[in-house]
Amino acid sequence: MNYQYLRYLARTGITYLHPHRREATELLIAQLDLRPGEQVLEIGCGSGATLVEIALRYPVQLRGIDLLEEMLAVARRRVRLCGLTGRIQLQQGRENIPLPFADASFDKVYCESVLGIQDAASAQLMLGEIYRVLKPEGRFVTNEAIWKTGIPEDRIATINRAGLSNFGLRQASEEPWTLPNWLALFRTHGFTAIACPLLADLPRTSGTLPVRPQPGKRWRSEALTRMLQLKSLLHPGLLRERRRYRQLLHQHRGDGQFVEARLFTLLKTHKVPDEAALP
Template sequence: MKKEEVGHHFLARLGKTRLRPGGKVATDWLIANGDFRKDKKVLEVACNMGTTAIEIAQQFCCQVIGIDLDEEALEKAQQNIKEHKVEELVQVQRANATKLPFEDNSFDIIINEAMLTMLPQEAKEKAIREYLRVLKPNGLLLTHDLLLNGDNREEVIAKLRDAINITVAPLNKQDWKETFLHCGFRNVETFSGEMSLLSPKGLIQDEGVLGAMKVVGNALKPENRDTFKKMFQTFNDPENQLGFIAVCSQK
């Protein structure tokens, strides 16, 4: 891995298609709680390669707009959209979560996974207030992020930053919930559990047996082995100091 290569780019290069701390289990919980229907208009913030946006469009036949700042990820998303033949339902564009290019009350549902964790608290709240602004009355915000467990906050965050080469600011369960309430949301419900991003079980759940074998095979190549080992050990901490939290909040 190149010195500046951040963790999610590294994992995508290995063949990982789901880059979320709670994997498919957490995403499925969000979708089950999202009241998705054909007449709903959906925004996915930090859509990455478009995996979730495509699945939502296929399952519910609803309109989905995906935004991301990463041009390479958006190019891959466009390819995936064409491959899955959902061009009429899914569109992607480059945009910033803290300054959304949409009118007030534009969307029924916003889904945002593994992004708020990356932002300092002030930027977290700025993004969440933007989500509140563009959601329709009674609209739903669905988020999925890293959860801090235990009291060794600074030590855990330092190890995580070292492993994934990017600044992160995960919160504990109470602080996540209070952040959404503070920004104007209500009826905040949570679902949390152990990190599954790189656990053996999580790899198979997210990627299937063949996909998991591809990821591991690439990870064991000499140029990738040390970086993968550091990430694997960080994410599979036996003390479970890191987990995932999925949150459903209502405007």
């Protein structure tokens, strides 16, 4: 994947790049069940909006890692503006390279629409690394778009090829993995799923998280997002890209019917060396 679309989005200031947007993020945060002093990792932290949202609500220490320097530049700026440099650390990762953290470093790990778009080898490497850096009985939470049951494999391959060509991203997993396949994959890598609901079936939660954010600092984060969005509308090159991507998104508007967005909550338990459990 070349992530060309994500590089463009980094310059436009957009946040919450996943199905159900901010609402899905709030549901994910609630499922993390955060406790004071915990060490928390976000994989694929993007422009840092979720990291900041958590830091403003809970007294935890956060690490964020992302492949794209363009995203990290915005995230660093956001963290600095919100006065959170002592609570949030950011660093750049490398594709298909082990995470640069010691074993059992984190109480909680989460990601948003990162795991589900990987090829099979990358997804399995990623799960192995998450298992490694989590503490015993640590929690991994992720919201992902996965293939619905019954979608022909040739349709999946066609959709993913087009997504890679036009956006540098897949619609969902390279393999035709549905919910049972994902649950088997998690189990094989040492995770027990305690919940995996459809995001569309969950009640609306906007504004219902138990800990209120610090309004002044949250406003700074949102102001940065709006400023970047405004600047992108005044930039001729970005305007051309915006028109091009809007046309491409219109062409792909029907692809979403083949996937379903789920919120997975998983506990680190023990690995199951059972080849039959693999997708």
